[in-house]
Amino acid sequence: MASEKLYMESIDACYLREFKAQVTAVDDTSVTLDKTLFYPLGGGQNWDTGTISWDGGNLAVTEVRGRGDVQHFVGEDHGLSIGDSVEGEIDWQRRHAHMRMHTAQHLVSGLVYEMYDGARTVGNQIHANRSRIDFNPVKFTDEMIEELFHKANELVESNIEVTDSIMTRDEINAIMPPDRTNMDLLPISVKELRVIRIGDNLDLCPCAGTHVRALGEIGEMEFLGKKNKGKGTTRVSYTLDGCES
Ligand SMILES: [Zn+2]
Structure with a gap:
């Protein structure tokens, strides 16, 4: 078992x-x-x-x-x-860093989709000292990155609540576009999922990771770099206040 x-x-x-x-x-x-x-x-x-x-x-x-x-x-x-x-x-220090980093990833992925023409999250790597998200299709200018991290940090400061629940595929798809939640990539046999919600559907995403209770706990997000991965994919790296090492 x-x-x-x-x-x-x-x-x-x-x-x-x-x-x-x-x-x-x-x-x-x-x-x-x-x-x-x-x-x-x-x-x-x-x-x-x-x-x-x-x-x-x-x-x-x-x-x-x-x-x-x-x-x-x-x-x-x-x-x-x-x-x-x-x-x-x-090891609580490491776990808590993962919780903060992972919640930050949800926030940034949702923002990129909304701000940049439905650019999808096509990969992510959550670590205790730095994390990265791959977006497609999007090409970030310096101004876009500045705008993105400014908005993300504004929301972190607002300390919006993060909650979890079990929802059906149809319930999730009624709230969020399937290409934003990556629901369109899940096998049709999956009927119910555990979802992580930021505020009142600021973001909603099926996820089995660990997360914090409110955005304020993420702390200040810092952009570390971006990299062109080809075929319209850009990798964005970030860290959080106190996680750099
Ligand atoms: Zn997650």
Whole structure:
């Protein structure tokens, strides 16, 4: 059975740092847990790090992968077996940076679509120190970038609320164009999705990542650079106040 993803339960659950779980599978370098707060690599967002501890030991979790069974990589000779009870703790500084970066990505993706003729988000990479979003089709002038980040920071300062809910495909498509939410790329078999909403539909986007409760928590966004990736795609990089390293 797939690992229960505790961080998915609500935006509030993204703020939890510790949990108890049982080992459901092991291999040479990793353990799989029945439930976890560790976010596995996926959806453009990098994995959480932290520790797993138990009676008589603890190990650093250096990598987390798997969208069904979540594998926590702890290195060789971990000594854990199926059925063992463990406690997990995530590295909060890294997680919180991902939450802020990811929410910033939703905000900027929505703004680019609205401000620049429906330019789509075709890729993103969320990291703790810097993140990037690929847009298509669009060619940003310096003035456009300035306008975009000015608008984004204005909205961050307004501290608009971020909420999550489960919605049907039809409900989502009735509110947002499918090319803005990338709903048109999802298999038709997917009927219900967890969506992240900024304010009163300032942005609405299906997403399984981790996010903050309000835009103010993102802090000041800083443009780092843009790069032409060919075929009308431009990559925009940014960081946030306190995340630069
Ligand atoms: Zn997201």
